[in-house]
Amino acid sequence: QSALLEESFREHSTLNPKQKNALAKQLNLRPRQVEVWFQNRRARTKLKQTEVDCEVLKRCCENLTEENRRLQKELQELRALKAAPQPCVIGQDNYYMPLPATTLTMCPSCERVATMENSRSLQFSKSQISQFT
Structure with missing residues (x-):
């Protein structure tokens, strides 16, 4: 049945x-x-x-x-x-001048951070970035 x-x-x-x-x-x-x-x-x-x-x-x-x-x-x-504190350099007349800011972009798929500095692209992995923070 x-x-x-x-x-x-x-x-x-x-x-x-x-x-x-x-x-x-x-x-x-x-x-x-x-x-x-x-x-x-x-x-x-x-x-x-x-x-x-x-x-x-x-x-x-x-x-x-x-x-x-x-x-x-x-x-x-x-x-x-x-x-994080911005790095500085000593300029003319012994004044401290901050270095230019860097733009960070992280790729979500490969988890790599790219920095744009003077039109050059540098890449760091997440583990390399964390050593600076």
Whole structure:
């Protein structure tokens, strides 16, 4: 009986009255029993799909949480670099002059920092940057 019900369910998840009566007669069941079996089977299918969707969303949430943590750390490192004391040189007349500011850009995919200085691009990895902060 179960195999025939499952096969019928794979073909049509809902039955019209004519199909329900024919299947009930074939299985020697009452039409109401076939109807209830199909209702329960649809409910189980929906529950399983909900569980699958929940797992997908859970993994997505974990990935986003990890990305958020990484970005927060990156932001903290960049703020620390920005807040670090600026190096100075002694200029004419023994005045201290700050060196020009450097623009830092971090590539999110390879996690390398590029600095733009006098139209030249220098690259440092995250580990090399952290030794200066």
